[in-house]
Amino acid sequence: MQDILDEINAELSSRSERGKVATYIPELACIDPDQFAMAVVLADGRTFSAGCADKLFSIQSISKVFTLTIALGKLGDGLWSRVGREPSGDPFNSIVQxxxxxxxxxxxxxxxGAIAIADAIMMGHQPKETLAEILEFVRFLANDRSIGIDENVARSELLTGHRNASLAHFMASFGRLSHPVEQVLGVYFHHCSISMSCQQLAHAGLFLVADGVNPSSGVKVVSAQRARRINSLMLMCGHYDGSGEFAFRVGLPGKSGVGGGILAIAPGKASIAVWSPGLDTVGNSKLGAEALEMLVKRTGWSIFGN
Amino acid sequence: MQDILDEINAELSSRSERGKVATYIPELACIDPDQFAMAVVLADGRTFSAGCADKLFSIQSISKVFTLTIALGKLGDGLWSRVGREPSGDPFNSIVQxxxxxxxxxxxxxxxGAIAIADAIMMGHQPKETLAEILEFVRFLANDRSIGIDENVARSELLTGHRNASLAHFMASFGRLSHPVEQVLGVYFHHCSISMSCQQLAHAGLFLVADGVNPSSGVKVVSAQRARRINSLMLMCGHYDGSGEFAFRVGLPGKSGVGGGILAIAPGKASIAVWSPGLDTVGNSKLGAEALEMLVKRTGWSIFGN
Amino acid sequence: MQDILDEINAELSSRSERGKVATYIPELACIDPDQFAMAVVLADGRTFSAGCADKLFSIQSISKVFTLTIALGKLGDGLWSRVGREPSGDPFNSIVQxxxxxxxxxxxxxxxGAIAIADAIMMGHQPKETLAEILEFVRFLANDRSIGIDENVARSELLTGHRNASLAHFMASFGRLSHPVEQVLGVYFHHCSISMSCQQLAHAGLFLVADGVNPSSGVKVVSAQRARRINSLMLMCGHYDGSGEFAFRVGLPGKSGVGGGILAIAPGKASIAVWSPGLDTVGNSKLGAEALEMLVKRTGWSIFGN
Amino acid sequence: MQDILDEINAELSSRSERGKVATYIPELACIDPDQFAMAVVLADGRTFSAGCADKLFSIQSISKVFTLTIALGKLGDGLWSRVGREPSGDPFNSIVQxxxxxxxxxxxxxxxGAIAIADAIMMGHQPKETLAEILEFVRFLANDRSIGIDENVARSELLTGHRNASLAHFMASFGRLSHPVEQVLGVYFHHCSISMSCQQLAHAGLFLVADGVNPSSGVKVVSAQRARRINSLMLMCGHYDGSGEFAFRVGLPGKSGVGGGILAIAPGKASIAVWSPGLDTVGNSKLGAEALEMLVKRTGWSIFGN
Incomplete structure (x- = not known):
C-alpha cells in the first residue's frame, strides 16, 4: 500500500494542470495549489500516507457527511421529510430546483440540503451548543481532540456567503427552517470551517468502512443499514453534478469539499482521505479525484467490480 | 437462496398496493398487475427462481443496458461526446435538460440518451440490420436463441410515441443524430420491445457480475473496467429520478423498465431479474424494488456494505 | 364620467367572487375584502371618483413606478445594465430566471428588479435619506404632503420577507448590489409600504398621461420619450405573469400591487387608480381589473383601438 | 410622410451593421442582406413607400397574425383553452415552457402556439384545403389575388424543421393536437412560406388600424374588440423575447418574421410594413426595428404617448 501511495504522489507531483483554487471564500483563495496529501486507513487499522498528510486544511462540504450522520441519529427517517435523497443534476449552489x-x-x-440539516440538528439549541456537539462528534470519530474550527475561514464565509444566505432565506420563505436564518447559517458556515488533516479525516471515515462499527475501537457508531445508506448518498450526490463522473471513474462513495479534500470509502477495505486544493470546473479536487482513480485501479477496490 | 426467494414471493403475493401498470403504451396497459417473477443467477452459475420466471415480458428500458454495451464496443470513449454520464434529476422523458x-x-x-445511443449504434446501417445485431447480442448474452421482439408492443409504441419523437427531433435540430429520425426511432422502439423472461434476463446480466466475463462460459464480453463503468451508470441513472431512492434502499446497480422489470447486479455475487408490472410514481416497478430490497437485506449484498 | 364610475361601483358591489386578500404580509391579511374605490383624473385636471376614494391603502408594488422614474432620472439609460426590460413569464417572486x-x-x-432599482437609487446614501427622497417625489407628483409610510406594514414585511431577502442575497452573490443587503431591503420594504388613496394615486400618475408633463401644474417631470417608455414597461411587465391578460382585457399600461391597488394610464386621456383588496391567482386585484375593463369598454380608451 | 420614409431609407442605407440573415432555413440563407423596403398605408388609404416595396419576401411568422385572426373567427374565446396569451420570456422555439x-x-x-393555431384552424380538413383558406384570407385582406406560397421555402422548412417537429410531437404527447403531426406541420410550414411585398403586407394589416374595419373598402373584418385584442397580443408577444425591447423603443404593436419583415400597427393612424433581412440576436429584423423607431419618433405615433 505504501508503495502505491508513493507512486501516486510521485506521478501527480509532476502535473502542471492542477485546477483552480476556490476563490469565492477569500480565506481559501490564498492557499498554495501545489500541495498534495493522501492517507489510507485499512479496515484492520493500519495507516498509510503520502505527502503532507498531517497538514490541516478546510474540510468544507466533507463536514456534511458528519452532520448528516448526526441528523439521522436525532431524527431517523423523519429527516427525509425535510430533505430528499436524489441527485440534483445541478451545481452545488443552484436555487432553481x-x-x-x-x-x-x-x-x-x-x-x-446541508443548511436544512444544520437547522434539523439545532433542535432549539443555540449555534454555539450545536457547533460544540458537531465538533465533539468529529473528534470522537477521528479519536483526536485537537480538531477545531478555523475562525478566519468561518468569518470569511459569513461575509461573502450571499448565495448560501439566499438559499436559506428561500427555504425559510417556504417555512422549511425552524430556527432564525442567521443562526442556521452560523452553524453551517462554522461546521464547513472545521480544519482536519488527511490522517484525521481518514480515521473519521472509518465507521463507514465496516458497516457502522469503528474497526479499531469496536465502537458501534451507527447501524449497518445506516452506514450503507450514508455511503449510497455519498456515491449518488457527494460530488454535486460531477457525481456521475466520480462514480464512473473512481467507483467509490466519496464526498468532496471546495477546500480540495475528498473522503472516499471502500466498504470492507479502507477509508481514504486525499487533499489537493486545485478544483475542476464543477468544484471537486482535480488531483484528488485522479489520485483516487489511480488507487482504485491498483487495488481493485471499486464497488462495481468483483 | 431458494428459501429466500420463496419467502419474498410469499410475502409480496399478499400485497394489495402493487402500483399502476404503464398506460401510455397501449399494448402494455392490459397486462395483469398481479403477476410476479424473480430469478437469481449466482456467479458460479447456479440459478434460482420464484413466481412465473419463465413468462415473457417487455423489457423496455432494460434493453438500454445492452445497447449501451454495444455502443461502447463500437465507439469506446468516443461515445461520451454524444451523451453524458450524470444523473439528470428529471423524469425519464424530460426535454428541459x-x-x-x-x-x-x-x-x-x-x-x-438511449435514442442517441440507438443512433450511434446504427453506423450507416438500416434499422433492420441494427435490430438484428442488438437481438443477436442479447441472445448471445442470455445464451438463448429464442429471444425475440414483440411486434405488437413495437407498433403500439410507434403509434403513440410522440414524446420520444419530440426528443429525437429536438436532438436532430442540434445536429446530434446521424440517421433519419424515423429510422432511429424505429430502432429504439423495437429494441425496447424485446420480450424476455426473468430467467433469460438474469442470465443476460451475468457478464456484469464478474468483471466482464461470463462466469459460466468463461467468455469475456467486455473489459473489467467497462463492466464496472456500466454498473456505475446503472447505479447512478438506472431508475431515472428514483435512482437515489433505489441506491438508498437496495444498494445495487439496477436498470428498470416500464414493463415492470428490473435487472440488478450484485458484483461478484449474482445477477438478479425481477418482474412485477405495477409501477411507482416515477415509473419503476413497485414490488420489483421491494423484492430486491428484501433480497439484499437477507443476503447482505449491498455494494455499500462490508 | 361620474355616471360611468357610479355604474361600475354599483355593478361590482354585488359581486361575491372578490378574490383573496394577500396573506403573506401579515399586516395586509386583515384588510376587509369588501372595499372598493376608484378615481379618474382627466388630462384637463377634472377628477371623478366612486367608493372610498379617500381611504388609504398600501400601494405596495405600484411604488415601483415611482422608484423606476427616480432611477431613470439618476442613471438614465445606464440603468439598463442593472435590470432588463422584458416580461419574465414567471411569478413576481421567481428566482429561476x-x-x-x-x-x-x-x-x-x-x-x-425593484430591489435592484432601490439599490441603484441609494447611490451611497443611507436608507433613511433614500426613503425621504422617494417619499418627497411621490408627494410632489400627487401634490399632497400628507402622504406617508405605514410603519406597521413595513415592519410586517421585514419580518416575513424571506423570499425578497433570498432574491437580494442572490443578486448580491453575483456582485449586483452596491449597498448592504439589509439596507437595500429596508428601502424596498418601506417604499412598498407607502399608503395612498385612489385620489392621491391617480393624481400622482398624471405625468404619464401627458408625455411627462403634469397637465394641471404644467411642470415637466420627465421627457416625453421617458414617459412613453415607462408606460411601455407598465404594459409589458406591470402585472407579472398576468401582464398579457391585463393588456388583452384592459388595454392600458398599468401597475398593480398586492395591496389590491392598480394605477392605469390612458395616454392623452386620464390617470386612473382603482382599489379592491381581493387578488386573483397571479396576485393582481380581481375587481380592480374588472373595473378597468368596464371603464375602457365604456370610454374606448384602449391604446390598441382607433 | 414620403419625406420621412426617404430620410429613413437614406439614413439606413449607409449602415454597415445590418444583422445576420437567418440560416436555419436554407432557402432564406442566400438572401442579400443589403435590401430594405418600407410601406405605410394611412387610415385614409393613402400609401407611401421607400426602397424595394414591391419586392416579395417570405413573411414567415408574420403569417401568424392572419392565422390567429382566422382561428378567433372559428373558435372565438374557445381558442384560449388551446393556447395562452402571456409573453413567454423565452426564445421563439423554446420547449421548456x-x-x-x-x-x-x-x-x-x-x-x-402557432402550430396549435394551425391545428385549430384545420377542423378536420386536409392541409391543402386549410392552406387555400388561409391564402384566400390574406389575399382578401391585401386585396391582391396574386399573393402565393413560395414552395421552395416551404420545402426547405419541411426538410430542416426538426425543432418545430419536436414542438408538435411534444404537444401531441399531451393530446393537444387534433390532427396528425405531419399534416399540422405541413400547414404551418406552408403558411409561413407565404411571399408578400411590403406594399401588400401593409395593406393586409389595415383592418387592425381601424378597429376591425378596412377603412378603404369599409368592410368589417373583425369586431373592434377583437382587433384591439390582436393588437395587444402583437405588442406583448410579437417579437418573442425581444417584445419588451420593441415596445420600449418603438411603442407599436408589431409582428416580426425571420424573413426580416415586420408588420406594425399604429391604431387610428397607419399600417406599416418594413423589410430588411438581417436579424438581431433574438431573431427580429435589425434595420426594420430601427426604421420603425425612426418613423415613430418623427410621427409621434407611439401608443404610449399623448
Whole structure:
C-alpha cells in the first residue's frame, strides 16, 4: 500500500494542470495549489500516507457527511421529510430546483440540503451548543481532540456567503427552517470551517468502512443499514453534478469539499482521505479525484467490480 | 437462496398496493398487475427462481443496458461526446435538460440518451440490420436463441410515441443524430420491445457480475473496467429520478423498465431479474424494488456494505 | 364620467367572487375584502371618483413606478445594465430566471428588479435619506404632503420577507448590489409600504398621461420619450405573469400591487387608480381589473383601438 | 410622410451593421442582406413607400397574425383553452415552457402556439384545403389575388424543421393536437412560406388600424374588440423575447418574421410594413426595428404617448 501511495504522489507531483483554487471564500483563495496529501486507513487499522498528510486544511462540504450522520441519529427517517435523497443534476449552489420543489432540497449534500440539516440538528439549541456537539462528534470519530474550527475561514464565509444566505432565506420563505436564518447559517458556515488533516479525516471515515462499527475501537457508531445508506448518498450526490463522473471513474462513495479534500470509502477495505486544493470546473479536487482513480485501479477496490 | 426467494414471493403475493401498470403504451396497459417473477443467477452459475420466471415480458428500458454495451464496443470513449454520464434529476422523458445543454442527453438511460445511443449504434446501417445485431447480442448474452421482439408492443409504441419523437427531433435540430429520425426511432422502439423472461434476463446480466466475463462460459464480453463503468451508470441513472431512492434502499446497480422489470447486479455475487408490472410514481416497478430490497437485506449484498 | 364610475361601483358591489386578500404580509391579511374605490383624473385636471376614494391603502408594488422614474432620472439609460426590460413569464417572486441570467433581473417590476432599482437609487446614501427622497417625489407628483409610510406594514414585511431577502442575497452573490443587503431591503420594504388613496394615486400618475408633463401644474417631470417608455414597461411587465391578460382585457399600461391597488394610464386621456383588496391567482386585484375593463369598454380608451 | 420614409431609407442605407440573415432555413440563407423596403398605408388609404416595396419576401411568422385572426373567427374565446396569451420570456422555439405547462403554449406567436393555431384552424380538413383558406384570407385582406406560397421555402422548412417537429410531437404527447403531426406541420410550414411585398403586407394589416374595419373598402373584418385584442397580443408577444425591447423603443404593436419583415400597427393612424433581412440576436429584423423607431419618433405615433 505504501508503495502505491508513493507512486501516486510521485506521478501527480509532476502535473502542471492542477485546477483552480476556490476563490469565492477569500480565506481559501490564498492557499498554495501545489500541495498534495493522501492517507489510507485499512479496515484492520493500519495507516498509510503520502505527502503532507498531517497538514490541516478546510474540510468544507466533507463536514456534511458528519452532520448528516448526526441528523439521522436525532431524527431517523423523519429527516427525509425535510430533505430528499436524489441527485440534483445541478451545481452545488443552484436555487432553481428549490423553486420547483417548494423549497425542499434534493439531497443532504447540496448546499441547501446541508443548511436544512444544520437547522434539523439545532433542535432549539443555540449555534454555539450545536457547533460544540458537531465538533465533539468529529473528534470522537477521528479519536483526536485537537480538531477545531478555523475562525478566519468561518468569518470569511459569513461575509461573502450571499448565495448560501439566499438559499436559506428561500427555504425559510417556504417555512422549511425552524430556527432564525442567521443562526442556521452560523452553524453551517462554522461546521464547513472545521480544519482536519488527511490522517484525521481518514480515521473519521472509518465507521463507514465496516458497516457502522469503528474497526479499531469496536465502537458501534451507527447501524449497518445506516452506514450503507450514508455511503449510497455519498456515491449518488457527494460530488454535486460531477457525481456521475466520480462514480464512473473512481467507483467509490466519496464526498468532496471546495477546500480540495475528498473522503472516499471502500466498504470492507479502507477509508481514504486525499487533499489537493486545485478544483475542476464543477468544484471537486482535480488531483484528488485522479489520485483516487489511480488507487482504485491498483487495488481493485471499486464497488462495481468483483 | 431458494428459501429466500420463496419467502419474498410469499410475502409480496399478499400485497394489495402493487402500483399502476404503464398506460401510455397501449399494448402494455392490459397486462395483469398481479403477476410476479424473480430469478437469481449466482456467479458460479447456479440459478434460482420464484413466481412465473419463465413468462415473457417487455423489457423496455432494460434493453438500454445492452445497447449501451454495444455502443461502447463500437465507439469506446468516443461515445461520451454524444451523451453524458450524470444523473439528470428529471423524469425519464424530460426535454428541459436537452434545451439547456444544446441537445446533449445527460446519460444513456434517459429516453433521449438511449435514442442517441440507438443512433450511434446504427453506423450507416438500416434499422433492420441494427435490430438484428442488438437481438443477436442479447441472445448471445442470455445464451438463448429464442429471444425475440414483440411486434405488437413495437407498433403500439410507434403509434403513440410522440414524446420520444419530440426528443429525437429536438436532438436532430442540434445536429446530434446521424440517421433519419424515423429510422432511429424505429430502432429504439423495437429494441425496447424485446420480450424476455426473468430467467433469460438474469442470465443476460451475468457478464456484469464478474468483471466482464461470463462466469459460466468463461467468455469475456467486455473489459473489467467497462463492466464496472456500466454498473456505475446503472447505479447512478438506472431508475431515472428514483435512482437515489433505489441506491438508498437496495444498494445495487439496477436498470428498470416500464414493463415492470428490473435487472440488478450484485458484483461478484449474482445477477438478479425481477418482474412485477405495477409501477411507482416515477415509473419503476413497485414490488420489483421491494423484492430486491428484501433480497439484499437477507443476503447482505449491498455494494455499500462490508 | 361620474355616471360611468357610479355604474361600475354599483355593478361590482354585488359581486361575491372578490378574490383573496394577500396573506403573506401579515399586516395586509386583515384588510376587509369588501372595499372598493376608484378615481379618474382627466388630462384637463377634472377628477371623478366612486367608493372610498379617500381611504388609504398600501400601494405596495405600484411604488415601483415611482422608484423606476427616480432611477431613470439618476442613471438614465445606464440603468439598463442593472435590470432588463422584458416580461419574465414567471411569478413576481421567481428566482429561476435570476439563476439563468447571472443575477440580472428581467425587468424593473418583478421583485428582484425593484430591489435592484432601490439599490441603484441609494447611490451611497443611507436608507433613511433614500426613503425621504422617494417619499418627497411621490408627494410632489400627487401634490399632497400628507402622504406617508405605514410603519406597521413595513415592519410586517421585514419580518416575513424571506423570499425578497433570498432574491437580494442572490443578486448580491453575483456582485449586483452596491449597498448592504439589509439596507437595500429596508428601502424596498418601506417604499412598498407607502399608503395612498385612489385620489392621491391617480393624481400622482398624471405625468404619464401627458408625455411627462403634469397637465394641471404644467411642470415637466420627465421627457416625453421617458414617459412613453415607462408606460411601455407598465404594459409589458406591470402585472407579472398576468401582464398579457391585463393588456388583452384592459388595454392600458398599468401597475398593480398586492395591496389590491392598480394605477392605469390612458395616454392623452386620464390617470386612473382603482382599489379592491381581493387578488386573483397571479396576485393582481380581481375587481380592480374588472373595473378597468368596464371603464375602457365604456370610454374606448384602449391604446390598441382607433 | 414620403419625406420621412426617404430620410429613413437614406439614413439606413449607409449602415454597415445590418444583422445576420437567418440560416436555419436554407432557402432564406442566400438572401442579400443589403435590401430594405418600407410601406405605410394611412387610415385614409393613402400609401407611401421607400426602397424595394414591391419586392416579395417570405413573411414567415408574420403569417401568424392572419392565422390567429382566422382561428378567433372559428373558435372565438374557445381558442384560449388551446393556447395562452402571456409573453413567454423565452426564445421563439423554446420547449421548456411547454414541459412546465402540460404542453399548452404560452401565446399564439411563439412557434408552439402557432402550430396549435394551425391545428385549430384545420377542423378536420386536409392541409391543402386549410392552406387555400388561409391564402384566400390574406389575399382578401391585401386585396391582391396574386399573393402565393413560395414552395421552395416551404420545402426547405419541411426538410430542416426538426425543432418545430419536436414542438408538435411534444404537444401531441399531451393530446393537444387534433390532427396528425405531419399534416399540422405541413400547414404551418406552408403558411409561413407565404411571399408578400411590403406594399401588400401593409395593406393586409389595415383592418387592425381601424378597429376591425378596412377603412378603404369599409368592410368589417373583425369586431373592434377583437382587433384591439390582436393588437395587444402583437405588442406583448410579437417579437418573442425581444417584445419588451420593441415596445420600449418603438411603442407599436408589431409582428416580426425571420424573413426580416415586420408588420406594425399604429391604431387610428397607419399600417406599416418594413423589410430588411438581417436579424438581431433574438431573431427580429435589425434595420426594420430601427426604421420603425425612426418613423415613430418623427410621427409621434407611439401608443404610449399623448
Amino acid at each position: 428549490l423553486e420547483h420543489e417548494s423549497g425542499k432540497p434534493r439531497n443532504p449534500f447540496i448546499n441547501a | 436537452l434545451e439547456h445543454e444544446s441537445g446533449k442527453p445527460r446519460n444513456p438511460f434517459i429516453n433521449a | 435570476l439563476e439563468h441570467e447571472s443575477g440580472k433581473p428581467r425587468n424593473p417590476f418583478i421583485n428582484a | 411547454l414541459e412546465h405547462e402540460s404542453g399548452k403554449p404560452r401565446n399564439p406567436f411563439i412557434n408552439a
